Amino acid sequence: MSYTFSRALAGMTGTATRDIFKLLSRPEIISFAGGLPASDCLPVAQVGEITAEIFADKKEALRILQYGTTEGYPGFRELLGPLLKEVGIAGMGLDQLLVVSGGGQGIDLMCKAFLDDGDAVLVEDPTFLGFLETVRAYNGKSIGVRADSDGIDLNDLETKIKQHKPRMLYAIPDFSNPTGKTWPADRRKAVAELAAKYGFMVIEDDPYCRLRFSGTPVPSIKSFDTDGRVVYISSFSKTVSPGLRCAFAAGSSEVIRKLAIGKQGADLHSANLSQAIVKRYLEKQYFYPNIEKSLPIYRLRKTAMIDAIRKYMPSEFKYTNPDGGLFIWGEFDAPVNTVEIFKEAIEKNAAYINGTAFFADCSGSNTLRLNYSNESPERIEAGIKALGEVFKGHIARGG
Amino acid sequence: MSYTFSRALAGMTGTATRDIFKLLSRPEIISFAGGLPASDCLPVAQVGEITAEIFADKKEALRILQYGTTEGYPGFRELLGPLLKEVGIAGMGLDQLLVVSGGGQGIDLMCKAFLDDGDAVLVEDPTFLGFLETVRAYNGKSIGVRADSDGIDLNDLETKIKQHKPRMLYAIPDFSNPTGKTWPADRRKAVAELAAKYGFMVIEDDPYCRLRFSGTPVPSIKSFDTDGRVVYISSFSKTVSPGLRCAFAAGSSEVIRKLAIGKQGADLHSANLSQAIVKRYLEKQYFYPNIEKSLPIYRLRKTAMIDAIRKYMPSEFKYTNPDGGLFIWGEFDAPVNTVEIFKEAIEKNAAYINGTAFFADCSGSNTLRLNYSNESPERIEAGIKALGEVFKGHIARGG
Numbered sequence: 070m071s072y073t074f075s076r077a078l079a080g081m082t083g084t085a086t087r088d089i090f091k092l093l094s095r096p097e098i099i100s101f102a103g104g105l106p107a108s109d110c111l112p113v114a115q116v117g118e119i120t121a122e123i124f125a126d127k128k129e130a131l132r133i134l135q136y137g138t139t140e141g142y143p144g145f146r147e148l149l150g151p152l153l154k155e156v157g158i159a160g161m162g163l164d165q166l167l168v169v170s171g172g173g174q175g176i177d178l179m180c181k182a183f184l185d186d187g188d189a190v191l192v193e194d195p196t197f198l199g200f201l202e203t204v205r206a207y208n209g210k211s212i213g214v215r216a217d218s219d220g221i222d223l224n225d226l227e228t229k230i231k232q233h234k235p236r237m238l239y240a241i242p243d244f245s246n247p248t249g250k251t252w253p254a255d256r257r258k259a260v261a262e263l264a265a266k267y268g269f270m271v272i273e274d275d276p277y278c279r280l281r282f283s284g285t286p287v288p289s290i291k292s293f294d295t296d297g298r299v300v301y302i303s304s305f306s307k308t309v310s311p312g313l314r315c316a317f318a319a320g321s322s323e324v325i326r327k328l329a330i331g332k333q334g335a336d337l338h339s340a341n342l343s344q345a346i347v348k349r350y351l352e353k354q355y356f357y358p359n360i361e362k363s364l365p366i367y368r369l370r371k372t373a374m375i376d377a378i379r380k381y382m383p384s385e386f387k388y389t390n391p392d393g394g395l396f397i398w399g400e401f402d403a404p405v406n407t408v409e410i411f412k413e414a415i416e417k418n419a420a421y422i423n424g425t426a427f428f429a430d431c432s433g434s435n436t437l438r439l440n441y442s443n444e445s446p447e448r449i450e451a452g453i454k455a456l457g458e459v460f461k462g463h464i465a466r467g468g
Numbered sequence: 469m470s471y472t473f474s475r476a477l478a479g480m481t482g483t484a485t486r487d488i489f490k491l492l493s494r495p496e497i498i499s500f501a502g503g504l505p506a507s508d509c510l511p512v513a514q515v516g517e518i519t520a521e522i523f524a525d526k527k528e529a530l531r532i533l534q535y536g537t538t539e540g541y542p543g544f545r546e547l548l549g550p551l552l553k554e555v556g557i558a559g560m561g562l563d564q565l566l567v568v569s570g571g572g573q574g575i576d577l578m579c580k581a582f583l584d585d586g587d588a589v590l591v592e593d594p595t596f597l598g599f600l601e602t603v604r605a606y607n608g609k610s611i612g613v614r615a616d617s618d619g620i621d622l623n624d625l626e627t628k629i630k631q632h633k634p635r636m637l638y639a640i641p642d643f644s645n646p647t648g649k650t651w652p653a654d655r656r657k658a659v660a661e662l663a664a665k666y667g668f669m670v671i672e673d674d675p676y677c678r679l680r681f682s683g684t685p686v687p688s689i690k691s692f693d694t695d696g697r698v699v700y701i702s703s704f705s706k707t708v709s710p711g712l713r714c715a716f717a718a719g720s721s722e723v724i725r726k727l728a729i730g731k732q733g734a735d736l737h738s739a740n741l742s743q744a745i746v747k748r749y750l751e752k753q754y755f756y757p758n759i760e761k762s763l764p765i766y767r768l769r770k771t772a773m774i775d776a777i778r779k780y781m782p783s784e785f786k787y788t789n790p791d792g793g794l795f796i797w798g799e800f801d802a803p804v805n806t807v808e809i810f811k812e813a814i815e816k817n818a819a820y821i822n823g824t825a826f827f828a829d830c831s832g833s834n835t836l837r838l839n840y841s842n843e844s845p846e847r848i849e850a851g852i853k854a855l856g857e858v859f860k861g862h863i864a865r866g867g
Contacts (some may be wrong), residue, residue, distance in 0.1 A: 309536070
């Protein structure tokens with residue numbers, strides 16, 4: 070039996086993320102490959118308490134078990150205002166908000182709504198590999214834009230805009246996946262202005278902004294959007310629970326309505342129970358205190374990883390030192406192929422993810438992403454030590 | 469601000485389903501427009517008990533709140549075998565099963581995996597409007613195949629296959645939405661054979677098979693599939709709870725793997741808590757007893773609607789009398805435009821859904837779908853009485 074798959078999916082035979090999750094299931098592996106929030110920070114007791122309350126209220130339980138509406142569980146979107154205000158987005162009406170089943174669904178719906186075959190999409194190079202795959206699934210074309218230590222390079226961005234006439238720009242301006250970089254406010258403002266000037270959409274993907282353990286918050290790109298060009302997507306996956314698949318998109322009412330139509334064909338509505346849980350979690354004021362409790366854990370783990378990198382990794386390894394989020398990005402100033410060396414690392418029970426999957430053109434074979442959020446400081450040190458030996462040995466043997 | 473949406477979504481400005489849900493929120497309306505399972509049958513107490521058990525087990529709760537795997541919550545797919553055997557599908561391995569966020573997601577992923585621009589898809593005329601919309605969203609082309617009282621017409625099917633060289637056929641062979649018709653076994657077998665002969669895929673959408681209150685079960689199309697051409701999709705929306713968004717697809721491992729890749733870009737994985745609830749619901753043997761308790765309610769409501777139709781609807785109204793599922797389909801042998809009359813019906817506080825949205829070519833302006841599952845026999849009689857007056861008056865005035 071041989072199948073003729075669609076052009077969109079024919080070439081996709083598996084993904085890096087998929088392989089990551091398989092690796093994570095082996096307990097002996099110290100994994101820096103994933104992107105999981107710290108399991109220690111997941112609010113098991115609070116969510117347990119909330120579900121008990123929900124099912125004690127028969128009327129609410131009934132509403133949860135029956136079909137819901139595509140836009141969101143009743144009363145949930147009303148609570149998103151304060152979260153948006155925090156990143157500089159004020160006055161969003163309910164018709165400008167859509168609940169989605171994880172930030173990834175928000176991205177997918179944006180591609181569904183705006184991409185036709187062969188359309189160009191600009192991304193900061195490197196960027197979230199899941200986005201690059203989604204663009205492929207819509208037969209779009211991702212074009213990488215150069216970046217420096219402060220994120221996207223505005224000159225290269227404008228050059229690429231003129232050259233490729235993109236339909237969209239995708240950005241994670243806070244603690245980017247995979248680099249951990251944060252864009253300063255002036256670049257965000259400039260991007261919003263360029264979107265208005267040249268008439269393209271911006272997907273601002275912001276799952277990590279509340280995981281800031283140092284430095285000062287920066288307003289969102291959306292906060293500078295005067296033209297309805299930016300759709301801001303944020304998720305509760307890193308602040309409450311990823312397993313609930315609960316996130317939201319904020320944009321102009323016209324775009325949000327189109328995303329809702331797309332969502333109706335995708336999953337009709339997000340799981341009501343997940344939404345009802347997050348709603349009560351916000352109402353009961355569990356949201357900020359739990360983040361406050363989590364931040365020292367994330368800071369400790371990041372610091373442990375930076376310390377271990379300094380101690381064990383070869384001097385040819387250059388790396389970012391983020392103020393928040395989940396990831397450190399590394400690059401070798403040496404002929405090191407992180408794709409090939411991965412197998413050797415796994416044999417030493419340490420996993421990273423090679424950087425090529427994060428580049429629009431699959432370059433970056435000397436790069437890697439390290440996740441520090443879901444391992445203890447001790448295991449972080451042991452894992453980086455193992456990686457250091459692997460890479461040092463490799464460089465000593467001449468690459 | 470004007471947006472250039474993708475060709476796929478540009479023409480979609482709202483949907484019938486969307487409007488249905490808005491109508492349902494007005495309590496004075498007796499609605500036969502929706503497709504909701506009976507709220508009385510939703511297992512509120514059992515799901516409450518199950519969530520309490522889940523959160524009493526800290527390890528399981530932690531696993532639920534963390535990211536899950538795309539294929540499904542651990543241990544859940546293992547329980548689907550008996551449900552599949554019931555419809556004649558034996559020996560499915562775990563790699564042939566994928567959990568999806570509602571049957572609609574299964575349909576969407578099949579289109580994503582198999583449809584390119586302009587590809588033809590065959591459907592029994594009339595068919596589920598959500599499928600027609602999904603095909604549009606992939607720039608595919610739905611072609612209606614004639615049907616008689618036993619479902620799809622095999623001669624017209626083979627003619628249309630030769631004429632349109634379809635990539636897929638979509639079917640709801642048990643208590644079809646919208647008609648309530650059930651295909652006999654020989655047609656199912658013939659469809660599986662035609663799929664193998666002409667090399668197209670079959671989406672067998674089977675959300676209703678367990679809502680059979682009379683007659684004898686018929687084996688699935690998939691049970692006759694020797695060639696890996698049929699993907700069987702079933703949902704817990706009508707047997708446990710639609711709000712959980714929990715369903716599954718069964719097919720060859722190669723196709724299921726492709727659907728999983730598509731799902732990874734759609735929502736990464738279905739909400740863990742929803743899956744864990746249905747898993748325990750099956751383990752605790754709540755599934756069949758709750759259906760047994762529900763069937764008399766569905767039977768009673770259907771009978772109430774048939775009785776009321778006989779009593780109040782004009783003699784020009786021809787209708788199906790299903791053995792299960794949620795819907796009765798009606799057709800006027802008279803110049804009655806159900807699209808135009810809808811407003812008048814709503815003024816009388818009774819809602820149906822006009823049939824045009826269920827036809828591939830938007831014909832059927834003399835048809836309508838009636839849902840009986842979520843209203844009491846008393847309200848069913850009152851609603852059909854109101855509709856009968858509206859339609860009789862219309863016919864008396866000469867259409």
